[in-house]
Amino acid sequence: MDSQVYLSGSQTELTPEDKFFLENVKDKFEEVKMRWVTDYLDELDPLPAAILDVGKVRVNCQRMLDATQRLGLLWRPHVKTHKTIQLTRLQVGDEATTPVNIVISTLAEARMLLPLMKEYKEKGREVNMLYSFPAHKAAIAVLWDIHHALGENSVTLMVDHPDQVQLVERHAHDMGFKIGVFIKIDTGYHRAGVLPDSPECDALISRVLESERSGKCFLHGLYSHASHSYNGQDSQDAISVLCDEFEGIYRVARSRLSGRSRPLVLSVGATPTATAVQNPGVDGATSEDGPETKRLREMMAAMKAEGCALEVHAGVYPTLDLQQLATHARGQSLMTHDDIALTVLAEVVSLYPGRGQNDTTEALITAGSLALGREPVQGGREYSGWGIMSPWRAPRSLENEEDLPKYPVPGPDFPKGFKGWEVGRISQEHGILVWKGKKEDEVPLKVGQKIRIWPNHACIAGAGFDYYAVIDSTLEGRDPDALGPRSEEVLDMWLRTRGW
Missing domain, CATH: 2.40.37.20 (D-serine dehydratase-like domain)
Structure with a gap:
């Protein structure tokens, strides 16, 4: 079913990359799926193959959904790690009624997820895709199609330079409604964004507010990404970076954006910092604490008291890997090698x-x-x-x-x-x-x-x-005459989108 849903219902014209995908990868996928599903891991060929344990993925996704709900945080998962429709459903809670806010890194991801976003919108859920790369000319045409198909407020753009705002304004003119934007703030990773309190930050905010007053865009919020948290070694390191992120964008919000009628979204994250909110003590319900945990609780309370909406984002947390294991952003009860x-x-x-x-x-x-x-x-x-x-x-x-x-x-x-x-x-x-x-x-x-x-x-x-072979390690037992345990049987194949 999932190979069929790719691009179905989309208003976008097939790109050469899409045509190549459908003519080559999809046919290969259907052939392998017929051979692999109901086989066991020992039988798979050709190799190497990517094996995804959906039993572990469900737990990892639910932990994040539970933590953000418990703490009153907005949640915006990133799809760039897995690039599949099925795992996106688990990230946003397929049966939930909460808004479906996601982050995409490529236009291929946007095209892949368009039918799913339409499905959720028809069920009454608000949907929003944030294109995480700062707005650039080559992306606008496809984003226009996505925006047109999903309607107002369904696509948010990122800016970190005043010249990008003009692209947003052209997009708004073509769409006929205002476009939401996040301003990217650099809180230490130095990949993209403007530094807090810098002349560049002031100039960018002034340009966005000018566009907002003219009715061409609206400032959705401030966004920071903290992949430098990958250098941490324990939960207090991860929480410390999360606090630094919040502190950096909160400082910008207070100095330049206070007194707004629309709640400003402060979005921070990366898997170590986002998953660190799962640790006991962050919600104040236990005595397990640390200096950075206390700092985070106090900071979140202060930002909420001033009317800010707090959002976290992360991408690799459903699958995890050795990098995440090395950061120890959560205690052993929440993260071991067995969670990968x-x-x-x-x-x-x-x-x-x-x-x-x-x-x-x-x-x-x-x-x-x-x-x-x-x-x-x-x-x-x-x-x-x-x-x-x-x-x-x-x-x-x-x-x-x-x-x-x-x-x-x-x-x-x-x-x-x-x-x-x-x-x-x-x-x-x-x-x-x-x-x-x-x-x-x-x-x-x-x-x-x-x-x-x-x-x-x-x-x-x-x-x-091109695809994952999906197993479920939570399944127990062994069927009579089976060549392996149920936990090693390939249950499904999940197609990944490819390209840009």
Whole structure:
């Protein structure tokens, strides 16, 4: 069903990229889906393959929905990590009645989600797509079509330079109604945005307010993104960056935008800072606390008292990855290696005994940089790998459960202290597993063995694949005559959008 929904109902003309997608990727997807669904992980080919555990995804999504509702925060999930219709439903709560506010990074994501946004709007939910890149000429035509199809207030644009406001005004003129904008504020990441209290910030605000007075746009809010929080090492680090974000944009709001009739949205986030609000103590309901947690509670109360609407956004939190594990933005009760929902399924092709450090074995696997990415874990000084082998079961040739090798997993101090199989070197299609630890502790591998790798960055790893094979690890038992447990059966295939 989901391959059919792509672009259905859209008013946009197919781009060359869309036509290529439909003529090539979709046909391949339908062929693989027919072969893979109801198969088990051991049977899948060709490899590598992206495996998505929907049981873990549901938990990760619900935790975020529960936390934002409990704290009275607006919620705007980002779809750039997974780029699927099905997971977007889980991010916004498919049966909820709350507004469907999302972030997109590419126009392909907007076109993919248009039918879903129409569906939600027909059910009475407010819908809004925020195009997270600052407004630019090449994007306006497609955004016009999306806006036209969904109606007023359905698309919000980002600006971080006065010249971009003119593009917004042209868009508003063509649409016949005012366009909402977020002003991007740089609170420390230095990727995009204007610095608080800078002349550039003052000039941009003045230009947006001028356009607002002329009826061409309206200021929806201030937006900050804190990917520098990836360098954190515990929950207080993550909460501290979240406080700094709020403090930076709140300072701008108080100095230049106080006394507005329309509530100003202050939007902050990144997965470490956004998921940190799940920690006990943030809502004041428990005695578990820390100095930054107390600071956050007081700051949120003050901003709400002045009429600000507080919003958080995040993208990789449904799948998680080794980078998120390394930040420890939440305690062990909320985040361990077992919460990572994305793995890359690969095969051990060859073994090289004694080639590794301290005469350990190295292994060639069928997953290199195109499957895993080449993004290091920030803050991972003790870990320089490109992925870690999960403890997934060994080949079925080992009949007794007791005979299965016990593969090590990242501990509570990760990235410190990991001893086990990690992807130590990568080239385009080749990956080299290396053993980190003593030679006498090495856990054996076999040629032909299927393995699953936790990637450093799920956003980058996922980009190498056209679709996910979906399993559910919460399923228990084993059907009679089945080739594997129910938790390893491929239940569905989810098509990812590709391109720009």
